[in-house]
Amino acid sequence: MRRPAGLRPVGRLWHAATVAIALGVLAPVVSLVWLALGADLTHWTHLATHVLPEAALNTALLLAGVGALTLLVGTGCAWLVATCDFPGHRWLQWALLLPLAMPTYIVAFAYLDLLHPLGPVQGAIRWALGYDSPRQFRLPDLRSMGGAVFVLGMVLYPYVYMTARAMFVTQPAHLMEAARLLGEGRWGAFRRVALPLARPALAVGLSLALLETLNDIGASEFLGVNTLTVAVYTTWITRSDLAGAAQIAIAMLLMVVALVLLERHGRRHQRFGSAQRMRAVTPRRLQGPAALGATLAALLPVLIGFVAPAAYLVWETIKRLRLGGGVSPALIGSLGNTLAVALGVTVLAVAAGLVVAWATRQPPGALTPRRWPARAASLGYALPGTVLAIGLLTPALAADAGVATLFGLPGLPLMSLGVVLVVACTIRFLAMPVGGIEAGLSRIPASLEQAARLLGESPLGTLRRVHLPLLRPALSAGALLVFVDAMKELPATLLLRPADFDTLATWLYAEAARGTYEEGAIAALLIVLAGLLPVALLARTPVSGAAVQADDITPHP
Template identity: 80%
Template sequence: MPRGLRAAGPLWRIATLLVALGVLAPVASLAWLALGADLSHWAHLLQFVLPQAALNTALLLAGVGAVVLVIGTGCAWLVSSCDFPGRRVLHWALLLPLAMPTYIVAFAYLDLLHPIGPVQGAIRWMLGYDSPRQFRLPDLRSMGGAIFVLGVVLYPYVYMTARAMFMTQPAHLMEAARTLGESRLGAFRRVALPLARPAIAVGLSLALLETLNDIGASEFLGIQTLTVAVYTTWITRSDLAGAAQIACAMLLVVIALVLLERHGRRHQRFGSAQRMRAMQPRPLHGMAAWMATIAASGPVLVGFVAPAAYLVWESIKRLQLGQGISRGLVTSLGNTIALALGVTVLAVAVGLVVAWTARSHASAPNPARWQARAATLGYALPGTVLAIGLLTPALAVDARVAGWLGLPGLPLMALGMVLVVACVIRFLAMPVGGIESGLARIPPALEQAARLLGENATGTLRRVHLPLLQPAIGASALLVFVDAMKELPATLLLRPANFDTLATWLYAEAARGTYEEGALAALAIVAAGLLPVVLLARTQFRQAPAAGHQNPHP
């Protein structure tokens, strides 16, 4: 905390403590459920379920990790170090797959790459074949297909963090390596890549956490991961204890991924330099320039353009046939917007409390700092794990509320409030991080002046900080809103009866094989997902140094 500023009052610290306890409660509940189950559950899981599910999960994480590392780091270095046709468009277009939830890309490619689908049909036509028996591509419903789908969607996490690091690396380090006889590839391998390793580790851990959280793509493609095993054990077999035990195994994977990220950043240090000259892109000419354009365009075409074009085509086809938009889809859209708005308002309000408390105790050895950090741990919890852990305390509270109000059943579950709380816990890290960044940009002198004029901490926040925090709050709210619209695992497990969102509607249509009906829901989700991606792309574009600018200022 800047010198001269007083810490927030005890009510702020109590609120932050309650938020931290609320985030940690599902983890404690999950452990209690798993340890309290019969030993026969563990024996069955260890013999029949966990070995195959754990192996599939490990193979999927390893494959997706390799794909996102190669594509993300390669594209980040290409657009940062080389100048070629289309570079100014591709440097932000490479972020577009972030708008595509993994289950939507799997949904699209299942139809695109079907043996009698358009892609294989066109290939057979060019080769002169008439039947799928004469030629067919490998089945997408396989481990390789799942790695392909998740990799082309999740590589932007690595691309984004690696490119931010490459853009800020001083040019003289690469020049010194070249002067000492290193080739361009050698200088990248021995200088640029080690410097970017902490950022790459962050991006890789985010991509792997999203892979672990995925349920739609893995189930569509027939891969029995730990996440899918949790869902089927709970919903299909009605075995909550078994699902909790599998979820505990997933928590071990989450801890391993977090430790991987910490290990990658263990030697991270920061330094400053006056008038540091950033690395300038090297112009490419001829065939090399066009090969670079093709290489950088490939991930965008495969991860965004092809599935988006498919969704548009299928939606137009349905509308042209006069089938229109079904009433169930309209209801799902309304449910999605209502859920996303509720999650956004609550998450931003709670995030503001946590961020303000953390700022007030930034330099003091106070437990409030650790409470604020614990409040943001929900993003590391897969949706299925969070839902299993939240169910028991939520049911206990719901039963107590029903008794107080004299209502039958479980009113909180029926109103979707448990689902809202689960999404808030999962996405709370976004508003906390965004608001903390916004607070860091506000000069301490403004708060000092307000305090000298007699304002307390709450009044200073209301009259000084909130007006200045509007851009940060708006960006955080947008991110939470879109992620709540796309959330599938927690929504599948905690939604009220007869309550569908666009994500669950698409999941049901894909399970039935009715792709035309699901395309409309998928297109609506993608359209909403484009908003934060465009915002992120504009932010990165403004921060990118222009070619030939010798002294860029971030």
């Protein structure tokens, strides 16, 4: 295929770097398969009999429950704020994103104390009903499959909400009007027109929510649900059975493949056609009881998924500080470790993402073999942290042995310095800067690069003097998202951290395991405050409901 004007080939060194990064992302998967297949038959028999049936069933039930709840809440709220005008409509549009700032394990941590039989919620209910003891009245135990579905669903619904709302506000009004003219009611028009058009967006949002559910370890363990992720952790750490953990991780990897296929299946028959100045749907003004009901319906997920747990964390932090306990020096050390790891992951991920995205850049619609490194480098986000940690261990130990021999160092220098942890988090979050930088590059005209090259600039000079200044917003956004996600990462950190090394996430995990909630509240609040940064970034990227221009596209079967 003839190369488009203005996009010159980069040097072999750039291509070698992109291939090396892509192979580095794929290495844990290859290592995981090799480690699992290398175990003897006894491992497989024991797992198939005693571990996998319960863990796989629990994981499947959890995925089904969370999927149903996120679809219901996310799609319902997206349709409500996209097509109706009611009190609080404008600020609820971005407030519905706030649960994204709350890691699942923090919400589980908060609700375990809030909904405890002796906690404030059940105490207030018993007082209102005139009961004196938990024996007279108590809510169902949160430590159950239902409790896990509730907690995870109310935190992860924004993934579906974001993608669904983006589709609903840009759907052409004439399609809905045609359905109404043909005799369909509002519900019928929504079910037969709006939902089929939004199916690709729903599939993407649902797959992201389910991948996060599969990656979760803290909330599932706190709530007593033995999922595959929890089984991997206990098999490796508690039973010291690495081969068994690898085999369970293979089962998780199969679930990841199934989720990716689900997302592809949701978009299998979609085609796109151009439209000429389509009108977007005009929100319908609600009044009276309908307006009040709409406000309460949109507000409830925000209260459950963000306001209640955030208020709990603030209250527990204030109590801790008032009692004179202050901030533990160990917690200060954990904060420093968290910032150091997050900063290292951010620098490495953004640099690798820039190399991959720039070296494999193509104009829209171009198909060349050199695109595969960018796609391979983005696969890490689909790998749960436990799967990634198990797969990375064997290559990391081999690299550690080589470094120790080469420099005459004792022990495992890369593991003990946290290098392996930084590499694992970089692989997991590399998709964020790659995607953001690719999007930024697609907006830079090829003529600018062509002009620079005609003036004698080298590829590196073109990148430095042309692309980098124009990519500053994409680089900043990607760095922010990677930094905050690295601060919140729990599964990979639990498995790959050096000895006596805690981050805020592992500190909170340890405190919750001991039941000392007041000690963990400060760490949880710091993580939540950091998580508000990307939510604010998302809220500043509005999806306008104004008229759709001629270059917009409308999906149709």
